[in-house]
Amino acid sequence: MNAIITSGATVRLTVLQGQFKVSSGPRVELSTVLGSCVATCLYDPEIELGGMNHFLLPEPPSGRNPGEVDVHYGVYLMEMLINEMLSYGAHKNRLRAHLYGGANIRAGMQQIGTANAEFARGFLRSERIELVREDLGGANARRVDFRPASGKVRCRTVASSDAPEIQAPPMIRQAPRGEVELF
Numbered sequence: 001m002n003a004i005i006t007s008g009a010t011v012r013l014t015v016l017q018g019q020f021k022v023s024s025g026p027r028v029e030l031s032t033v034l035g036s037c038v039a040t041c042l043y044d045p046e047i048e049l050g051g052m053n054h055f056l057l058p059e060p061p062s063g064r065n066p067g068e069v070d071v072h073y074g075v076y077l078m079e080m081l082i083n084e085m086l087s088y089g090a091h092k093n094r095l096r097a098h099l100y101g102g103a104n105i106r107a108g109m110q111q112i113g114t115a116n117a118e119f120a121r122g123f124l125r126s127e128r129i130e131l132v133r134e135d136l137g138g139a140n141a142r143r144v145d146f147r148p149a150s151g152k153v154r155c156r157t158v159a160s161s162d163a164p165e166i167q168a169p170p171m172i173r174q175a176p177r178g179e180v181e182l183f
Contacts, residue, residue, distance in 0.1 A: 018077070021052060022051035038116040046094050050151055055073060059074065060075075143155070
C-alpha cells in the first residue's frame with residue numbers, strides 16, 4: 001500500500017528510485033534527491049491528494065517482453081502514480097504536475113537526464129495533465145520536498161555527490177515453462 005494518511009507531527013517519507021507514494025495527510029512530506037532521474041509530483045487540489053514518483057529511465061529497451069513490468073521506468077511509474085491517485089478519488093482532469101530532476105551531472109556521458117525530462121513532459125502532454133512548474137536539466141542534483149495535501153513543493157540544488165547513483169534495473173527473468181522433473 002502506498003497511501004499514507006497521518007495526523008499529528010510532520011512525517012517525512014523518502015521516495016527512492018523506482019518508487020511512488022500517495023497521501024492526503026496534511027502533515028506528510030514526500031522527499032527525494034535526484035540527479036539524472038526525474039520526480040513527478042501530482043496533486044488534485046479539490047480533494048487535497050497528491051503523490052510523487054522517482055524514475056531512473058524513460059522506457060525499457062526494445063526487445064523486452066511487453067508483459068513485464070519494471071518500476072524503474074517512467075512509463076510504468078507514471079501510470080502507477082496516476083492510477084493510485086484515481087483509486088483514492090482523484091480525477092485526471094483536475095491533476096496538476098510538477099517535474100524535477102533530469103540533470104546531466106557527468107559531462108561526456110550519455111544524456112540520460114535530458115531523455116528523462118523529455119519523456120516526462122511528453123507523457124504529461126499526451127495525458128493532458130497540466131504542468132504547473134518544472135525545474136529540469138542543468139548539471140546539478142536537486143532535493144525535492146513535496147507536501148501532497150497542499151501541492152506545495154520546495155526544490156533546491158544540492159551537491160551532485162548527494163544524488164543517488166543510478167542503479168541498473170534488475171534483470172527480470174520469466175519462470176521457465178514446460179514440464180519439470182524433480183529428483
